[in-house]
Structure formats: structure tokens, C-alpha cells
Amino acid sequence: MDGSALRVNTQLAEPPREDTVSTLVRRACAGDTRAFETLYRDHVGRIYGTILRLVAMDRARAEELTQEAFVRAWQKLGSFRHESAFSTWLHRLSVNTALMALRGKRDTESADEEALELAAGGEVPFCAAERGDLERAVSDLPPRARAVLVLHDVEGWKHEEISAELGMAVGSSKAQLHRARGLLRRALGEAA
Amino acid sequence: MSEFEWRNGMRKVGGPVEPDRDLWPDIASKISAVAQEKRPSRFPAFAIAAGVLVASGAVLFAWQLQNQPIPQQTTQETTLAANTPVPKRVINNVVENDEHAPRKVLANASDELNDASASIQQALEQRPDAVFLVNLLNKTNSQRLRVMKKSYAG
Numbered sequence: 001m002d003g004s005a006l007r008v009n010t011q012l013a014e015p016p017r018e019d020t021v022s023t024l025v026r027r028a029c030a031g032d033t034r035a036f037e038t039l040y041r042d043h044v045g046r047i048y049g050t051i052l053r054l055v056a057m058d059r060a061r062a063e064e065l066t067q068e069a070f071v072r073a074w075q076k077l078g079s080f081r082h083e084s085a086f087s088t089w090l091h092r093l094s095v096n097t098a099l100m101a102l103r104g105k106r107d108t109e110s111a112d113e114e115a116l117e118l119a120a121g122g123e124v125p126f127c128a129a130e131r132g133d134l135e136r137a138v139s140d141l142p143p144r145a146r147a148v149l150v151l152h153d154v155e156g157w158k159h160e161e162i163s164a165e166l167g168m169a170v171g172s173s174k175a176q177l178h179r180a181r182g183l184l185r186r187a188l189g190e191a192a
Numbered sequence: 193m194s195e196f197e198w199r200n201g202m203r204k205v206g207g208p209v210e211p212d213r214d215l216w217p218d219i220a221s222k223i224s225a226v227a228q229e230k231r232p233s234r235f236p237a238f239a240i241a242a243g244v245l246v247a248s249g250a251v252l253f254a255w256q257l258q259n260q261p262i263p264q265q266t267t268q269e270t271t272l273a274a275n276t277p278v279p280k281r282v283i284n285n286v287v288e289n290d291e292h293a294p295r296k297v298l299a300n301a302s303d304e305l306n307d308a309s310a311s312i313q314q315a316l317e318q319r320p321d322a323v324f325l326v327n328l329l330n331k332t333n334s335q336r337l338r339v340m341k342k343s344y345a346g
Contacts, residue, residue, distance in 0.1 A: 036223070041216070044215065046208045048209055048210065049207060052209055053206075062211070063211050063212075067215050067222065071219060071223060074219075074226070130204075131204040134202075134204050134205045153198075154202055
């Protein structure tokens with residue numbers, strides 16, 4: 001299956017106007033915490049959602065990392081150059097925060113894989129799976145495969161971007177995606 | 193499975209998710225803690241800026257002295273040197289009864305301004321948002337330009 005055709009763009013239901021966002025960013029950069037709070041409220045849903053999927057639906061961990069991501073964003077606001085959308089910059093920073101946390105837990109990957117092997121073989125076809133089933137299946141993927149799948153198929157990143165962020169070759173990113181999809185299909189009961 | 197089915201399936205997984213609780217109070221307190229940790233690092237920037245201001249003042253003073261006639265210069269220097277914190281080497285160069293004294297004063301002024309400019313740029317690297325440092329750098333650079341022009345003219 002051609003992975004590039006499967007990207008799903010996730011956007012805010014009502015994205016804030018970029019000129020307003022730019023003003024808020026400048027005010028926050030000057031130390032205005034109220035402006036930063038507005039930015040937080042505008043973006044927290046997307047950021048938390050992405051991090052939640054990357055950390056296998058561990059809500060407590062996702063909350064902790066979301067807080068960490070916004071604190072890092074506050075610290076690095078001065079480096080935001082207003083050349084790209086703030087949401088893109090914040091999203092990347094947040095993904096990076098979550099991925100750093102995942103790198104620290106890489107030693108648990110083999111255990112995750114064993115759990116997935118045991119979980120595979122169910123009878124639920126992919127197209128009929130409910131969101132909860134899908135989220136569980138994605139959560140059970142090994143961390144790196146899950147990260148590639150979430151970033152590519154859910155967040156719409158390119159393999160070049162994923163490989164740069166995860167420190168792997170483009171070919172490895174493609175291979176991880178192929179593996180993740182196969183494991184996901186098995187977990188959802190459909191033969192690859 | 194078709195691509196359409198896969199796309200629909202993955203779309204179910206995506207999208208914003210609101211956290212179970214408001215995370216802002218914790219973030220606000222962490223930001224406040226970060227700001228307090230950062231505060232001491234502002235002192236070097238202000239210290240550098242203050243030093244640069246003194247150096248700029250000294251250079252301007254030396255410049256004024258250099259433009260005075262020689263007899264008046266000696267009198268004024270004696271009075272002012274007693275009351276003004278001007279770098280000693282600048283005064284020494286001015287009071288020298290050397291025919292190359294004006295040139296040396298300009299060279300010293302140029303050195304002082306170059307040092308000042310470098311210090312401000314260092315301070316700006318630490319505090320890129322400090323508008324007063326940018327203004328100071330602009331002033332210093334315009335003084336450097338004037339000194340250079342004066343050197344070439346002299």
C-alpha cells in the first residue's frame with residue numbers, strides 16, 4: 001500500500017487566525033503569561049492528543065509531557081522566527097518532547113512486542129473497529145513503530161521529517177511503518 | 193483492505209483530545225519557577241551594559257578633549273580628571289605632550305568602542321529580546337563610524 005496516500009491531516013476545528021496568534025506569540029515572548037495561556041488553550045487539544053497517542057494512551061504520562069512541552073515552548077519562544085505557523089512549531093516541539101521520553105523507555109520495547117504478539121489474532125476487522133479498539137491496537141505497537149505510524153498516518157508527517165526527528169534513515173522509517181501497519185492489521189484481526 | 197478503509201480507520205485515531213483536567217495552573221507555576229531561575233542571569237547583561245555606557249562616556253570625553261586647543265586642554269584635563277571616572281590610559285594619552293597625541297586618542301577611542309561593541313553583542317546573545325542593548329549597539333556603532341571617519345580625515 002502506498003503510504004503517502006494514507007496521510008490524514010488533523011487540524012483544529014476552529015484554528016485561531018495566524019495574525020492573532022503572531023501577536024499573542026510576540027506578547028508571550030515579552031513575558032506576557034496571559035497571552036501564553038491563550039496560546040495554550042488554543043493548542044492544548046491537538047498537542048495533548050498527539051502526545052497521548054505517542055505514549056500509548058497513558059493519560060497521566062501524556063499530561064506530564066504536555067506540561068513539559070508547553071514549558072519548553074515558553075523557554076524557546078525567543079527562537080520562534082515567525083516564518084512558519086506557530087502551531088507547526090509547537091507541534092514539532094511537543095512531538096520532540098514525547099519522543100525524547102520514549103527514547104528513555106526503549107528498553108521496554110521487547111516486552112511491548114511480546115504483548116502485541118499475544119494480542120494479535122483477534123476477529124475485529126479494521127474497517128469495523130471502533131476508535132477505542134484502534135487506539136488500543138496502536139497503543140500496543142512497539143514504541144518506534146507506533147511513533148512512525150502516528151506521525152505518518154495520523155499526523156501527516158513525511159518520512160524525511162520522521163527520520164530526522166527519530167534519528168533514523170528514511171528507509172528505516174518506511175520499514176517501521178510497514179511493520180506497524182502489519183502488526184496493526186494482525187491486532188485488529190485482519191490477515192496482512 | 194482498501195486505502196479508503198485504512199484512511200477512515202486512521203482518521204478515527206487522530207484529532208484533538210482534551211486532557212481530563214486543566215493543565216494550565218501547573219504550567220503557569222513551572223513557568224514562574226523557570227523565570228525566577230533565569231533572573232540571576234540577567235545581571236551580567238546589565239553589568240556589561242553599564243560598563244559599556246561608562247566606556248562610551250569615556251570615549252566621548254576623550255573625543256572632546258582631543259578637539260580642544262593644547263593650552264586649554266591641559267587645564268581642563270587636570271580639573272576633569274580629578275572629578276571624572278575616566279579610564280587612566282585615555283587621560284594619559286591626552287596629557288602626553290606628543291605630536292602624535294590626537295592620533296593616539298583616536299586609536300584608543302576606536303579600541304574602546306570596538307570592545308564596547310563586542311561586549312554589547314555578547315550581551316545580546318544572552319538577552320536577544322533586550323531592546324535597550326540593540327539601541328546601545330546602534331549608538332556605539334555610529335560612534336565607531338564617526339571615529340573612523342575622523343581618523344581617516346586626520
